[in-house]
Amino acid sequence: MTRQTLLGLGFLSPALLAVMMFFLLPVVLTVVFAFTNMSTSTGILGGEYQISESDLRRLPAVGVGEDAVALLAGAGYAVQPETLALFAAEFGEDRAAELDKLHGGAKFDDQRAMERALKELRRNPLRKVRDRKTAADLFRVSILGQRFATRDDFALAITDLGVPERDRLALTEAAYTGWTFTTQNFELLWELPATWRYALNSVIYVVLTLGFNVGFGLFLALSTFYLPSRTAQTFRAIWFLPRILPPVLYVLMWQWLTWDQGFISAMLRPFGIEPINWMRHTATHAWTFIVLINGCVGASLGMILFSSSLRAIPETQLFAAQVDGANRWQQVRHVLLPQMRWPILFITSYQTLSLLTSFEYILLATDGGPGRQTEVWALAAYHTALSNYGGNLEYGLGAAYALALVIIGILLSALYLRFFKFSELVAKPRIEQ
Amino acid sequence: MKKMTSALALIAATAAAPVLAEDITITVWAGGSNDSDHYRIDNIRIAADMLSREAAIRGEELNITVEGKRDFDGWDGFKQAVTLGAEAGNAPNIVVTSHLDIAPWASAGYIVPVEDYVDLDAWPLNNIYGNLMEIATFDGMQWGVPQDAESRPFFYWKETFAALGYSEADMDAMSARVEAGEYTLRDMLADAKKAVDMGLVEKGYGFYPRVSNGPDYAQFYQSFGGELTDTETGKLLFDRTAMTEMYQFFVDAVDAGVTRRNHIGTEWDQWYSEVANGKAAFWHGGTWHYGRYTGKEGNEDFFGTVGFTLIPAGNDAGRANTVTHPLVYLLTDQKDDRVEEIAAQLVAIASEPRLNALHAIKSSHLAIGKAEAGLDLYSGDRWAAEATEVLLPHANAQPNHPSYGAFSEAMFKGLEAAWTGVQTPEEAVAEVEAQLTATLGDELIVR
Secondary structure, eight states: OOHHHHHHHHHHHHHHHHIIIIIIIIHHHHHHHHTOOTTTTSSSOOOOOOHHHHHHHHTTGHHHHHHHHHHHSSSSOOOOOHHHHHHHHOOOHHHHHHHHHHHOOOESSSSSHHHHHHHTTSSOOOHHHHHHHHHHTTTTTOBBTTBBBHHHHHHHHHHHHHHOHHHHHHHHHHHSSSSSOHHHHHHHHHHHHHHHHHHHHHHHHHHHHHHHHHHHHHHHHHHHHHHHHHHHHHHHHHHHHHHHHHHHHHHHHHHHHHHHTTTHHHHHGGGGGOOOOOSSSSHHHHHHHHHHHHHHHHHHHHHHHHHHHHHTTTHHHHHHHHTTTTHHHHHIIIIIIGGGHHHHHHHHHHHHHHHHHHOOHHHHTTTOOOOTTTTHHHHHHHHHHHHHSSSSOOHHHHHHHHHHHHHHHHHHHHHHHTTHHHHHHHHOOOOOO | OHHHHHHHHHHHHHHHHHHEEEEEEEEEEETOOOGTTTHHHHHHHHHHHHHHHHHHTTTTTEEEEEEOOOOOHHHHHHHHHHHHHHOOOOOOOOEEEEGGGHHHHHHHHHHEOOTTTTTTTTTTTTGGOOOHHHHTTETTTEEEEEEOOOOOOOEEHHHHHHTTTOOOHHHHHHHHHHHHSOOOHHHHHHHHHHHHHSSSTTTTTTTEOOOSSTTTHHOOOOOOOOOSBBBTTEEEEEEEHHHHHHHHHHHHHHHTTTTTTTTTTHHHHHHHHHHHHHOOOOEEOOOOHHHHHTTTOOOOOHHHHHEEEOOOOOTTTTTOOOOOOOOEEEEOOOOOOOHHHHHHHHHHHHHHHHHHHHHHHHHOOSSSSSHHSHHHHHHTTTTHHHHHHGGGGGGGGOOOOTTHHHHHHHHHHHHHHTTTTOOHHHHHHHHHHHHHHHGGGGGGEEE
């Protein structure tokens, strides 16, 4: 490796590192998560081994024998010679003898009942809560509800309990509380009718907003192109405002504009139009405003890029066109637009990709309503993986949603590059060959 | 001999060890808490003071520092903070959260059962209402302690109600009639329509429900005969008929012009100010709304203007009901067992009637135990006393089931689709059923 190559790599390394950390790693993790049943319940970093009461009825279905289930289901606490011996070793023979007299051979369902029994010791009572907890634990014979940190601990416990060899593997697998690999997320996505609606919503959203973004951005750039530069700058600055406003504030202003007692309703009331919530009245209303809200943000980026590339076109071409008698429209159509292919390519592909994954303005404006009609794919991923009133977030399913977006995004980028002949743009200038 | 040795060892241990100061920091995170809920954290501080004093009397020096946090970015932000903190091994010691989090967090191993550290048969925990304690259990274990209680009443604006032809005596008898199933949601709908037709309230303001998903909608499912779980197996229950009728009820409300089609998603601030000032004829909310109506919204004559009952029954199959959705104190799993023990003791002390009453009255919540309800501070508060009497005995809670969140979310999405006219109630129910059967599998019984 030459020095130059090393130097080059050295200069690239921060960028490579950033790409690794902020693109490759998230993508790889998304792929991994998408093939798991990870949720709040399973935890993220792995699980432990536990059979709880509600697991019992699930066991026969996963191939654990009836007698093994019966063994597990037995009462949790028993006053029997073995447990009494443990108790005697820790808390004294006297107490053990008294407890044997009071409850010898008894079985208790839960810890609370066991503690109550221990409270009945009179001669030398266990006065402290902590002691009673420790003592009660000595009488525990069932492993129900107990957590074992490793597979081996659990295996040992069920062997001690006398679970038959043939059931141990199935039982251990059922007892694992962490996530496991599965393809069920994709089966679910395929099966659920809602998925298709979200996909359709995303298409509507991206196509409409993109059209607005590019069209309006181009319109703003062209219309300010012919203005004196100071006026043009003022106009562009105004149109840039939506982009620099914090999204929450920006959407809040739209909310004020559109709600029942908002600006639009108030303006239209004198004309006898009933006040409605203009943003949420119907799906059409909602889409209109979502496109406007997103479009005004997106258009400003297009405007800036288009304006600067318009200015890079030599003015002489315009003068020449004017001499040939071309009017403004003809100048735009035949001189300016043909030279705008690359910026339009850039804005189109960039905006498609960012719109596909963007949902924050929709979340703030309609949250997918009314009736899920503006719930786009990315928003569904967010709702599934990160927002749930009942508390159990489905990371795995959410990642499956996101993975679909990653794949579509990569396919679309490839398509765009081909369609707009990106290779021509990066081809070596012929003059240097 | 053995006893002798252990006794000797004990003496040696106490004699040799000088009184060592024990410094423990307990962090408390309270979700969904606003300014008036500060006793969720402050009570733990008071408890820490008590516990240190108790230790001092035993001759031990126990210094507990309590660090509280309740400014989270909504419930989502709070739950993410707790779960990610737990994964990273630095979860707060005590969390105040919805009882619905118990099931997933227990399965994930984020929390430890409170019953491992405190005596449930001793004061003050043995004084907490049994049905509330039950709400903090999961899989046969007591995971948490109820931090407060509430319930979700049905409200009506008295002035509008009187204009509909009801007398004072009728209003006094309302809660009994609702409870007996004599006044149903259908009667309410008829009255609401009348109120709109007579011009007493604007169109869309006859019945003015909650604007987002929440436990409230489970109540309407119950009103039409739905049950959330199968008592025998503990599985979630999807009652097709009840669900369809519940969806149909909201669709009918929209068709009759008493509820707005685009009502869901209305701004909360707008909603509060409207219902607190008589813009709606009927609505439903929570017991803590009292504080908001009489405080920020400036309703100075709550009892003169607002009547409340259980959520009425919807049909003969259903019953008048109300859901209580208590927040609970939970202990997170820590490396140091001693910290968990201290945290558990603090939670127990914070559940003392006097301390909990401070929270209940300050934040318009309900008592968690019998002794608390008898305290002067509590019984002297008209709202707390009346709400306890009318609502709490009939309150049930949503089930602690790891998949209940998905169930509740799907139920609401379906309702929204029917409500906004995207689907008919039958179509919506069929889609929700298909989705839940696919996602919950064996954990769901469809009836």
